[in-house]
Amino acid sequence: MSTDLSVSARLKRPDWFWHLGLTASVALWYVAYTQLIPLSEWITSLFPVDRHSHTGEAIAFFFYDVPKVMMLLTLIVFAMGVVRSFFSPERTRAMLAGKREGVGNVMAAGLGVLTPFCSCSAVPLFIGLVSAGVPLGVTFSFLISAPMVNEVALVLLFGLVGWQVAVTYAAFGLIIAILAGWVIGRLHLEGWLQDWVRDIHSGASVPAAVEGERLTMVERYKLGIEAVREIFGRVWMWIILGIGIGALIHGYVPQDLMLQIMGADKWWSVPAAVLMGIPMYTNAAGVIPIVEALLGKGAALGTTLAFMMSVIALSLPEMIILRQVLTLKLIGVFVGVVGTGILAVGFLFNLLF
Template sequence: MFNWLQHFADWFIYSVLSIGAETHLGVALNFFVYDTLKILILLFVIVFIMGIVNAYFPIERLKDYLNKKKLYGLEYFFSSIFGAITPFCSCSSVPLFIGFVQGGIPLGVTFSFLITSPLVNEVAVAMFIGMFGVKATLIYVASGILLGTIGGWLLGKFNLEPLLSDWVKQILENKMQQAQFEEEHKTFYQRLPEITNGAWDIVKSVLLYVIIGIAIGAAMHGYVPENFFSAYLGGGEWWTVPIAVLVAVPMYANAAGIVPVIQVFVAKGVPLGTAIAFMMATVGLSIPEATLLKKVMSLKLIAIFFGVITLCIILSGYVFNILL
């Protein structure tokens, strides 16, 4: 199918629009058409599959399970897994994080979810498979889940509950009774329209980000000189990974918008591990996320959270460059 898409892009740009294949514009537009079609197809398929998973794994069950079971540290891993299968960016995962805190789930476990949710989701996985192959995708997914597990465990050991906001403390002290979960007994075929519409809604919600991200990537692919990025981040020096992460922290974007840009980074000579670390910092740490977290955390707790995750992402970047 991807070969057919490439033939279509070649035919549309070079024959229908009569733009030369050797021109910067032709290269950029060909990249844009091919990647847009490929990513949107992959995106819908994987979001649809994950919609089936989410339909049979409701949040309330996870809350009850984590509260009632003694898991000997595995709760951090399970929370990271749940974060990986939920289609949220860093900002949209914050309300669910608040719900976890309100439900009495340990703070470190809620951090595992908050860390992994924006880093690993079906959007990023779909785009990674198409752009970097299965091996890189598996390493990316596994490392994102591991990052959430370790980061949540570390933060849980710091006893940070006193640094929660007064609003959260009041909720926890009042022990607000949670609404009892009522399971909907629906067959798969009864759920199918809802799952399909949900998948399409997610695709529509990120469509603009996908187009903008691919457009930026296409412009860079067609017009940026080959040695531009390699001159600054492509040398493989030890300091390129922390620089890439620190530069990315203030730059908020979701996975749909940043992955096409990362593809061009790699094509221009930036090591894949450094590029992935840049992406993780961009989607996992942001000023809008910090603003939302102010509702549930003190500034000191936000600083600790961002500091620990920044360090973990930098270490992950080094590991990526060794494995990939």
């Protein structure tokens, strides 16, 4: 009984309590964020290693980036959880259904940035878009941009390697999503969907009242908190794994070796980076620390971006999931078109920078 009363009391807290609590939480977040460097240095000093040795560099990198990425992820996932309350899957389908290719590709790619769907959500979202009558090419633009150019990738890139790289990544990620979706749409490959997906009624209606339109701000805060619990619970282990790999690269991998593999003067560096990225299973938050470490070791910008894009947009686990709705031929076209775009980005930026 007491537990029920406690839950009821929490649910009935006044709006001002939530607004004040959110303001205080953001202030505490900022104070803690400014202390991450001293914290990492203090933790590193507890280990019996030379701070400037390979091991010391790796330890400092790890204990600085883990809380940094976790804090950035928590903040941005909460914010986008609130934003997502304005963009439910029903509204997404409603906005895209009936749009022409071209305009629809641009809209779909843009919505992919605003809606934080990871590759784990690709199958149900793909089915939902197809069932609403969204053209196949438009759907692929969303499918590409949602994991590749999501808010986590952009914010973490901005925080870790600067706004120039973040803007570059966003611009060319959107270009790839738009053009790849448009090309796939022009090929008219609807017949290459799995039979059960193709048989879904393409004229399915969209609910007139979209869920989330009449939510209060406190209710949206609660959705943001729930998004943190759900997404953070799924990705935290991959963040730590990615940061661990990044720490090893940062601390141990010789710079000469990294330049041989991912140097701008090697024509095969970009294809090699893409091939290395495909078997990996992580997301934007997990791959960012690896990207930071690679750039710090002197890897070319274009090669590094190509690696990141392949990890996020062409991962083998995602292909396994998509196999449930796409035939192998359509998956091959998807990989070929997106892979070509990623290679073009890598070669272009290695040429320009």
